[in-house]
Amino acid sequence: MEAINILFFLSSIWILSTTALDIISVNQPLTDGTTIISSGAKFKLEFFSPGTSGKHYLGILFNEVTVQTVVWVANRETPLNDTSSALNLTRQGILTLVNGSGRVIWSSNSTRHVENPIAQLLDSGNLVVRDDSTENYLWQSFDYPTDTALPGMKLGIDLKTGFRGFLRSWKSRNDPSEGEFSWVFDLRGFPQPFVMNGSIERYRSGPWNGRGFSNSPSQLPSPDYNYTYISDPEKVSFMYQLTDRSILARVVMQVNGVLQLSIWNNQTQNWDDYVSVPADNCDIYGQCQSYGLCNSGNSPICRCPDKFEPKDPTEWERGNWSKGCVRKTSLNCQKEVKFLKYPGIKFPDTRFAWYSRGVTLNACEELCLRNCSCMAYANPDITGTNEGCLLWFNELMDIREFGASGQDIYVKLDSSELGNSSTKMVKILSISLPVAVLGLLLALCLILYIRRKKKDQNQQHFSKGRGTRSSEMFCTNESKDEELDLPLFDFETISHATNNFSLSNKLGEGGFGPVYKVTMLTENFLFHPKKLIRSAAMDTQQLT
Numbered sequence: 001m002e003a004i005n006i007l008f009f010l011s012s013i014w015i016l017s018t019t020a021l022d023i024i025s026v027n028q029p030l031t032d033g034t035t036i037i038s039s040g041a042k043f044k045l046e047f048f049s050p051g052t053s054g055k056h057y058l059g060i061l062f063n064e065v066t067v068q069t070v071v072w073v074a075n076r077e078t079p080l081n082d083t084s085s086a087l088n089l090t091r092q093g094i095l096t097l098v099n100g101s102g103r104v105i106w107s108s109n110s111t112r113h114v115e116n117p118i119a120q121l122l123d124s125g126n127l128v129v130r131d132d133s134t135e136n137y138l139w140q141s142f143d144y145p146t147d148t149a150l151p152g153m154k155l156g157i158d159l160k161t162g163f164r165g166f167l168r169s170w171k172s173r174n175d176p177s178e179g180e181f182s183w184v185f186d187l188r189g190f191p192q193p194f195v196m197n198g199s200i201e202r203y204r205s206g207p208w209n210g211r212g213f214s215n216s217p218s219q220l221p222s223p224d225y226n227y228t229y230i231s232d233p234e235k236v237s238f239m240y241q242l243t244d245r246s247i248l249a250r251v252v253m254q255v256n257g258v259l260q261l262s263i264w265n266n267q268t269q270n271w272d273d274y275v276s277v278p279a280d281n282c283d284i285y286g287q288c289q290s291y292g293l294c295n296s297g298n299s300p301i302c303r304c305p306d307k308f309e310p311k312d313p314t315e316w317e318r319g320n321w322s323k324g325c326v327r328k329t330s331l332n333c334q335k336e337v338k339f340l341k342y343p344g345i346k347f348p349d350t351r352f353a354w355y356s357r358g359v360t361l362n363a364c365e366e367l368c369l370r371n372c373s374c375m376a377y378a379n380p381d382i383t384g385t386n387e388g389c390l391l392w393f394n395e396l397m398d399i400r401e402f403g404a405s406g407q408d409i410y411v412k413l414d415s416s417e418l419g420n421s422s423t424k425m426v427k428i429l430s431i432s433l434p435v436a437v438l439g440l441l442l443a444l445c446l447i448l449y450i451r452r453k454k455k456d457q458n459q460q461h462f463s464k465g466r467g468t469r470s471s472e473m474f475c476t477n478e479s480k481d482e483e484l485d486l487p488l489f490d491f492e493t494i495s496h497a498t499n500n501f502s503l504s505n506k507l508g509e510g511g512f513g514p515v516y517k518v519t520m521l522t523e524n525f526l527f528h529p530k531k532l533i534r535s536a537a538m539d540t541q542q543l544t
C-alpha cells in the first residue's frame with residue numbers, strides 16, 4: 001500500500017514535470033528526438049535536420065505549421081553528425097549543446113549568475129534563460145537572430161552594450177550556416193536598414209519617416225501590423241508587431257537575397273508572401289546612380305530629374321546609367337543658389353546626411369543654404385510635425401519616384417536654373433502687378449536699395465565681379481549701374497504683406513534692420529517666393 005502510494009506520488013511528479021513542456025531545467029537535458037513546446041503551442045525547440053542535409057541542428061521551429069519552418073538555429077556553423085547530442089542547462093545558467101562525446105558544440109552567454117536558472121521557450125518564439133522566480137533574462141535567443149525576425153523581436157544596434165541584432169541568410173536551403181545576404185542597420189548619418197550582399201548594398205529601406213521606412217507604400221504599416229522604431233544616440237532598434245496575435249508571421253532574409261514578410265495561410269497550408277524587397281529593378285541599390293530617378297513604371301526606368309542631365313549622354317541613351325546625372329549648371333559656392341522641390345520621391349541614401357530633430361523646414365533650408373557642401377534638405381517626418389531636418393552632403397544616391405506616396409526633397413541648384421521666371425516677372429512688373437506681388441518686390445527692392453544706399457554712404461562701390469544675383473536683376477532690370485528706379489509703396493501695403501511685421505514673418509536681421517517674409521496671395525509667382533526674399537537676406541548678411 002505504502003509502495004503503491006509512493007509510486008503514485010512519483011508518477012504524478014513525473015506528470016507534473018512533463019506538463020511544463022516549455023522548460024529546460026538544470027540536469028534535465030533536451031535530447032535529440034525530444035521536443036519542448038511553447039505554452040500556446042506556437043513554437044517548438046528541437047533537433048531538426050534541414051532538407052536533405054542529413055545533419056542535425058538545434059533550433060526553434062513553428063509548431064503548428066505543417067511545412068518545416070525554422071526560425072532560429074543554435075549551432076548554425078557546427079552541424080551535428082548524429083543524434084547523440086543534448087542541450088544542457090548548467091547551474092550557472094548557461095545553455096550548452098554537447099555532442100555524444102561530451103564536447104561542447106555551442107553555448108549561450110551570460111555574464112550574470114542566478115540561484116535557480118531555467119530555460120523557457122516563450123510563445124513569441126523566444127528561448128530565454130532566467131531565474132525561476134523572475135522575468136529578468138540572463139540570455140535570450142531574440143538577441144541572436146539567425147535569418148528570421150519574429151513579431152516582437154528587436155533588431156538593431158545598441159552602442160552601449162555592443163549588441164548587434166541583424167538577420168543573415170542561410171547558405172542554402174539545406175545549410176543554415178551564414179550566407180551572403182544580411183539585413184543590417186547602418187548608423188552612419190541618419191540610420192537606415194540595408195539588405196547587403198556581402199559588403200555590397202543590395203537594397204536600402206530608406207530613413208525612418210515616423211511611420212515606416214521611406215520606401216514603397218506597401219511597406220508602410222497596415223491595420224494588420226505596426227512598427228516600433230527607436231533611434232537615439234545610443235541605440236537604434238526596430239520591431240514589428242501584429243495586431244492579431246493568432247496570425248503566424250515571419251520576416252526572413254532568404255537565401256536568394258530577398259527580405260520577405262510572409263503569413264501562414266491555414267487554408268492552403270502555405271506561407272503567403274506579403275512584402276518582399278527588393279521587389280523590382282528600382283529597388284536595387286543605386287540603379288540609376290547619383291541623381292538618377294528610378295521609376296519601374298517607365299521605360300527606360302531611369303531618367304534625370306528636371307534641371308539635370310546625364311553625365312555620359314551616349315552611354316545613358318544605351319541604358320548604361322553608371323555615370324548618373326549631373327546638374328545642367330554646376331554649383332558654385334561663390335554664386336547664388338536656390339532650391340527646387342522634387343516631390344514624391346524615396347529619399348536618397350542618408351549615410352552621409354546630417355539630421356536634427358526640432359528644426360523647422362525654413363530653418364533647415366537656411367542651414368543648407370549656408371553650407372556650401374550641402375546639396376539638399378528635407379523633413380523626413382510624415383507624421384505631421386513640421387520639425388526635423390535632413391541635410392545631404394554628398395551626391396544624391398538611390399532615388400525613386402513614388403508620386404503621391406513619396407516625400408518631398410529640396411535640391412540646391414544654381415539660381416540661373418530658376419532664373420527664367422524671374423526675368424519674366426520683371427516684364428510683368430514694368431506693366432502692373434497685383435498688390436501681393438508688389439509687396440514681395442517692395443521688400444526685396446527695399447533691401448537692395450537700403451543696402452546700396454548704405455554702401456554709397458560708406459563711399460564704397462558695389463562689387464560687380466561677383467556674378468549677377470537674380471535679386472539684383474530683379475530690381476535693376478538688367479542695368480545694374482543705373483540708379484534704382486524703385487516703385488513706391490505705402491506703409492499699409494508693406495504692413496499687410498508682412499502680416500503687420502509679425503515675428504513669424506521675420507526672417508532675420510541684416511545690418512540695415514529686420515528682413516520680413518512677405519505673405520503671397522498668388523502661388524505661382526516664382527518657384528518659391530519666400531526664397532527670393534530669403535536669398536536677398538542672405539546677400540545682405542554676407543555683405544554686412
Ligand SMILES: *[C@@H]1O[C@H](CO)[C@@H](O)[C@H](O)[C@H]1NC(C)=O
Binds near residue numbers: 078079080081105
Ligand atoms: C561531424 O563530422 C565531421 C567529419 O565527418 C567532423 O569534422 C565534425 O567535427 C563533426 N561534427 C561534430 C559536431 O561532431
Ligand SMILES: *[C@@H]1O[C@H](CO)[C@@H](O)[C@H](O)[C@H]1NC(C)=O
Binds near residue numbers: 086088090091098
Ligand atoms: C549537464 O550539466 C550538469 C551540471 O553542469 C552536469 O552535471 C551534467 O553532466 C550535464 N549533462 C550533460 C548531458 O552534459
Ligand SMILES: *[C@@H]1O[C@H](CO)[C@@H](O)[C@H](O)[C@H]1NC(C)=O
Binds near residue numbers: 099101102
Ligand atoms: C564530438 O565532437 C568532437 C569534435 O568535433 C569530435 O571529435 C567527436 O567525434 C564528436 N563526437 C560525436 C559522438 O559526434
Ligand SMILES: *[C@@H]1O[C@H](CO)[C@@H](O)[C@H](O)[C@H]1NC(C)=O
Binds near residue numbers: 107108109144
Ligand atoms: C559570447 O560572448 C563573446 C564575447 O562577448 C562573444 O564573442 C560570443 O560570440 C558570444 N557567444 C554567443 C553564443 O553569444
Ligand SMILES: *[C@@H]1O[C@H](CO)[C@@H](O)[C@H](O)[C@H]1NC(C)=O
Binds near residue numbers: 197202256
Ligand atoms: C551578390 O554579389 C555577388 C558578387 O559579389 C554577385 O555575383 C551576385 O550576383 C550577387 N547576388 C545578387 C542576388 O545580387
Ligand SMILES: *[C@@H]1O[C@H](CO)[C@@H](O)[C@H](O)[C@H]1NC(C)=O
Binds near residue numbers: 243
Ligand atoms: C502595435 O500592435 C500591438 C498589438 O496590437 C500593440 O500591443 C502595440 O501597442 C502597437 N504598437 C504601436 C506602436 O502602435
Ligand SMILES: *[C@@H]1O[C@H](CO)[C@@H](O)[C@H](O)[C@H]1NC(C)=O
Binds near residue numbers: 246
Ligand atoms: C487551422 O485550421 C484548422 C482546421 O482547418 C483549425 O482546427 C485550426 O484551429 C486552425 N488554426 C489556426 C491557427 O487558425
Ligand SMILES: *[C@@H]1O[C@H](CO)[C@@H](O)[C@H](O)[C@H]1NC(C)=O
Binds near residue numbers: 315320321322323
Ligand atoms: C557604361 O559606361 C561607362 C562610362 O560611362 C563605361 O566605363 C562602362 O564600360 C559602360 N558599361 C557597359 C556595360 O557598357
Ligand SMILES: *[C@@H]1O[C@H](CO)[C@@H](O)[C@H](O)[C@H]1NC(C)=O
Binds near residue numbers: 354370372373374393
Ligand atoms: C558644412 O557641413 C559639413 C558637414 O557637416 C561640415 O564638415 C562643414 O564644416 C560645414 N561647413 C560650414 C562652413 O559650416
